[in-house]
Amino acid sequence: MLRPVLPDVLAELESLADPKALAVNRRHGDAHSVNLTKVRGIAKQLGAQPELARALWATRQPNARLVALLVARPKQFTVAELDRWLREAATNKETDWFVSYLAAKSRHAEELRTRWLADPEPRIAAAGWALTTDRVVKNPEGLDLAALLDVIEAEMKDAPERLQWAMNTCLGNIGIEHESYRERVLEIGERLEVLKNHPTSGGCISPYVPVWVPEVVQRRTGRA
Numbered sequence: 001m002l003r004p005v006l007p008d009v010l011a012e013l014e015s016l017a018d019p020k021a022l023a024v025n026r027r028h029g030d031a032h033s034v035n036l037t038k039v040r041g042i043a044k045q046l047g048a049q050p051e052l053a054r055a056l057w058a059t060r061q062p063n064a065r066l067v068a069l070l071v072a073r074p075k076q077f078t079v080a081e082l083d084r085w086l087r088e089a090a091t092n093k094e095t096d097w098f099v100s101y102l103a104a105k106s107r108h109a110e111e112l113r114t115r116w117l118a119d120p121e122p123r124i125a126a127a128g129w130a131l132t133t134d135r136v137v138k139n140p141e142g143l144d145l146a147a148l149l150d151v152i153e154a155e156m157k158d159a160p161e162r163l164q165w166a167m168n169t170c171l172g173n174i175g176i177e178h179e180s181y182r183e184r185v186l187e188i189g190e191r192l193e194v195l196k197n198h199p200t201s202g203g204c205i206s207p208y209v210p211v212w213v214p215e216v217v218q219r220r221t222g223r224a
Contacts, residue, residue, distance in 0.1 A: 006056065013039075132148065
């Protein structure tokens with residue numbers, strides 16, 4: 001069934017493409033032209049189809065790749081295949097969805113996390129930090145949080161933008177989830193001033209750690 005399904009999916013995506021959405025997305029480092037709600041709707045209709053996911057990914061078409069990431073089955077992907085997909089990801093959205101929907105749910109997540117953290121390419125290292133944040137929040141046992149803070153303290157200030165953002169996200173989540181490290185997290189944030197002046201929309205929390213961490217803690221517990 002794969003052969004008729006693939007062209008049908010591509011044709012449907014083409015019919016939903018919106019040039020205005022593409023123009024907006026390109027300003028954010030993305031290249032998809034289909035509304036993400038519609039992308040998710042197509043994926044929901046298709047259900048899990050790992051071979052179709054591989055075929056959609058191979059087209060290199062941004063809209064098709066987003067559908068691919070939603071219909072893939074993480075447990076059926078090898079370490080080598082997951083590593084290759086990350087390196088082939090061409091946009092921010094492809095990378096973010098890949099980490100969230102495939103890498104983080106794979107049985108190889110920990111192996112990939114440690115491998116990617118050590119990668120010299122900032123975009124790949126950022127994926128390793130994203131998986132580290134996932135562990136900080138969901139499964140911190142065995143993580144050396146103090147050592148992670150040492151690395152963040154030494155390297156985040158001068159890291160490239162995407163890697164810096166991933167490290168800052170990890171820093172903030174350590175402070176939010178682990179009270180014993182909160183004081184150090186806030187001190188690092190205050191001294192490095194990463195994202196201190198990042199524009200923030202009304203109703204959103206600033207990503208600047210000394211603002212972000214106390215605000216989230218306050219909302220959760222009623223105390224900073």
